Amino acid sequence: MGKSWLRDYVIKRLIYSVIIAWGILTVTFVLVRVGPNSPADRYLANIAAGGHDVTQVVAAIEARYGVDKPIWEQYADYMGNLFRGNWGWSFSTSMPVVELIKKHWIYSFQLILLSSLFAALLGILIGIYSAVKQYTKADYTFTLLSFIGISIPNFWLGVMLILIFSVQLGLFKTYYDTTLPLFSLENLKALVLPVLTLGTGMLAGYVRYTRSAMLDNLRKAFVTTARAKGLPERTVIGKHVFRNALLPLVTIMLFDLGSIVFGGAYLTEIIFGIPGLGQISFKAIFANDYPVVIAVTLIGTFIVLLVNLLADITYTYLDPRIRYD
Amino acid sequence: MTKRLGDIVRKISRPLYSNSRLVNYYWQRTKRNKLAIFGLAFIIFLVLLAVVGPFFTLDPTLVNFEEKNLPPVGFAIEQSIYNIETDEFTTTKVSGNWKHPLGTDSKGRDMLAMLISGARVSLLVGLIATGIAIILGTIIGVLSAYLGGWADNTLMRFTDVMMTFPFFLLLVLIVFIFGPSLAIIVLAIGLTGWTGAARLIRSEGLSLRTREFVTAAKAMGASDNRVVFRHLIPNVISLIIVMATLAIPGVILAEAALSFIGLGDPTVPSWGIILESGQHSLNTAWWVAVEPGIMIFLTVLAFNFLGDGLRDAFDPKSNI
Numbered sequence: 001m002g003k004s005w006l007r008d009y010v011i012k013r014l015i016y017s018v019i020i021a022w023g024i025l026t027v028t029f030v031l032v033r034v035g036p037n038s039p040a041d042r043y044l045a046n047i048a049a050g051g052h053d054v055t056q057v058v059a060a061i062e063a064r065y066g067v068d069k070p071i072w073e074q075y076a077d078y079m080g081n082l083f084r085g086n087w088g089w090s091f092s093t094s095m096p097v098v099e100l101i102k103k104h105w106i107y108s109f110q111l112i113l114l115s116s117l118f119a120a121l122l123g124i125l126i127g128i129y130s131a132v133k134q135y136t137k138a139d140y141t142f143t144l145l146s147f148i149g150i151s152i153p154n155f156w157l158g159v160m161l162i163l164i165f166s167v168q169l170g171l172f173k174t175y176y177d178t179t180l181p182l183f184s185l186e187n188l189k190a191l192v193l194p195v196l197t198l199g200t201g202m203l204a205g206y207v208r209y210t211r212s213a214m215l216d217n218l219r220k221a222f223v224t225t226a227r228a229k230g231l232p233e234r235t236v237i238g239k240h241v242f243r244n245a246l247l248p249l250v251t252i253m254l255f256d257l258g259s260i261v262f263g264g265a266y267l268t269e270i271i272f273g274i275p276g277l278g279q280i281s282f283k284a285i286f287a288n289d290y291p292v293v294i295a296v297t298l299i300g301t302f303i304v305l306l307v308n309l310l311a312d313i314t315y316t317y318l319d320p321r322i323r324y325d
Numbered sequence: 326m327t328k329r330l331g332d333i334v335r336k337i338s339r340p341l342y343s344n345s346r347l348v349n350y351y352w353q354r355t356k357r358n359k360l361a362i363f364g365l366a367f368i369i370f371l372v373l374l375a376v377v378g379p380f381f382t383l384d385p386t387l388v389n390f391e392e393k394n395l396p397p398v399g400f401a402i403e404q405s406i407y408n409i410e411t412d413e414f415t416t417t418k419v420s421g422n423w424k425h426p427l428g429t430d431s432k433g434r435d436m437l438a439m440l441i442s443g444a445r446v447s448l449l450v451g452l453i454a455t456g457i458a459i460i461l462g463t464i465i466g467v468l469s470a471y472l473g474g475w476a477d478n479t480l481m482r483f484t485d486v487m488m489t490f491p492f493f494l495l496l497v498l499i500v501f502i503f504g505p506s507l508a509i510i511v512l513a514i515g516l517t518g519w520t521g522a523a524r525l526i527r528s529e530g531l532s533l534r535t536r537e538f539v540t541a542a543k544a545m546g547a548s549d550n551r552v553v554f555r556h557l558i559p560n561v562i563s564l565i566i567v568m569a570t571l572a573i574p575g576v577i578l579a580e581a582a583l584s585f586i587g588l589g590d591p592t593v594p595s596w597g598i599i600l601e602s603g604q605h606s607l608n609t610a611w612w613v614a615v616e617p618g619i620m621i622f623l624t625v626l627a628f629n630f631l632g633d634g635l636r637d638a639f640d641p642k643s644n645i
Contacts, residue, residue, distance in 0.1 A: 023482065027486060027487070027490075032502060148626065159604050160614075262494055267586065282586055285497070286587070300494045304489050304491060
């Protein structure tokens with residue numbers, strides 16, 4: 001079996017991703033156009049609030065946003081601009097949206113990375129333990145705790161952590177200090193509460209996924225064979241069961257990225273004042289800064305698309321049994 | 326219209342009422358799960374509270390600055406009160422009383438009354454948005470599975486597009502564009518939350534479509550309409566019930582999160598709106614943020630317990 005099927009598959013998968021990307025941009029375009037407040041209206045509201053003459057600016061803005069052109073031309077412009085890296089102008093911060101994002105993405109990245117590491121490492125360990133000790137008191141306790149973890153609203157947990165550890169005990173600052181250098185111990189300390197806020201829900205989910213994926217494999221015949229061969233239980237669990245559980249586990253963890261992690265990070269950044277993408281989108285909402293809100297949603301979506309693509313290709317490479325069509 | 330809708334509901338839920346032994350069997354299985362029963366009991370309690378509660382509580386909108394920031398019964402806080410005549414702040418100890426068992430907020434509104442009317446909002450949002458999402462998901466899933474070919478392809482690619490959007494970021498964008506009213510929020514959640522349901526029902530529908538009883542029905546000349554409403558949907562009704570139960574907590578959380586970042590409907594006091602206002606008065610009145618959070622948490626937990634129990638009962642193989 002040569003590698004040509006893999007190349008074909010990668011090409012097919014790439015084309016498919018481009019189609020999905022086109023769909024995403026189209027849906028966003030339709031949403032913005034159908035919406036009652038066009039970007040120009042929003043901009044005008046700001047001009048008027050600033051005490052300027054509105055009528056003078058109308059024509060200029062319509063030309064600037066291309067609202068005076070026919071709809072298909074606007075659509076073509078929108079697509080073209082996005083592909084050329086021209087994501088619009090953020091008037092509330094007076095810089096191109098792309099520059100704004102370049103300045104702030106690292107804060108979101110560090111929060112999501114640390115939370116994911118914390119949640120995945122601890123979650124997988126507890127999940128394996130829970131599965132191996134199925135139906136024991138420890139298993140029931142962890143199951144109950146993970147139910148609590150996925151049910152706690154993460155923004156409320158953040159507020160409670162601030163209330164207890166910052167307001168009452170004074171252990172941490174109530175607000176993230178943006179002057180700290182990124183790679184320093186102080187920065188790590190400042191991220192303890194945010195990581196707990198974002199990581200708890202993820203952790204609880206991972207415990208459940210790991211436990212379930214482990215249990216699925218623990219009942220398989222090859223596990224009995226491995227035990228019958230006289231392999232030590234450590235090897236059976238670590239090599240035979242866990243490795244087989246890993247692939248579905250990673251799939252479902254990646255699925256969480258779009259459905260849980262990005263939303264959680266958005267809220268966590270707002271609670272703790274971390275100047276990441278969630279925070280700039282939040283501020284842009286109140287400044288009616290249209291391009292920023294759209295850009296943050298699109299970036300999140302494209303990351304999910306890219307991660308899915310990479311994951312699919314990696315799986316197919318690792319496990320030749322998998323064929324998508 | 327209503328009659329037709331009733332017909333459809335009666336048709337697709339036929340296995341639930343025409344086969345009481347089956348329903349009883351599933352009920353017995355669900356009953357074994359103590360947490361699921363706890364969840365169900367809490368949900369029933371909450372629904373009763375939301376329906377009849379507002380008739381017995383104080384007016385949740387009644388502002389009374391003389392009784393602002395009262396702690397819940399059993400708690401006491403130090404409060405600085407400004408005295409106009411002496412132009413001085415005096416610190417007094419304020420403790421909760423039974424007139425406001427859960428305290429009052431910074432405007433002197435009764436927390437208990439606000440939480441109960443908030444329960445109405447949150448439950449309604451949860452039920453309606455989930456209803457929209459599940460109905461849409463079922464229609465798209467069944468159509469996709471039953472029609473196949475290019476229709477299936479188009480519908481599933483569209484599902485892929487909608488699935489790629491991070492759920493909360495898309496909600497933020499939609500509510501930002503269309504404005505924060507409760508109707509928009511409910512519609513936004515309903516119209517974006519159907520993708521998982523559509524996929525699951527499609528895959529279930531694909532395997533059902535090739536079963537003998539469907540072939541038999543078609544061979545006897547059953548119309549598409551009859552096959553879909555009499556054979557396909559009734560067979561996925563258990564899946565639909567489980568999905569709906571597990572989707573409601575997500576919807577309640579999403580509404581609360583939107584409110585929390587200021588994209589809630591400011592005219593309707595949902596739990597998220599109360600929590601958001603409490604976040605700004607953590608130093609003076611911590612309970613305003615704590616209490617709605619506990620309500621959201623318990624409600625979400627109850628639905629998760631029940632949904633998990635139902636899934637175990639309907640499908641013992643899955644163990645997520």
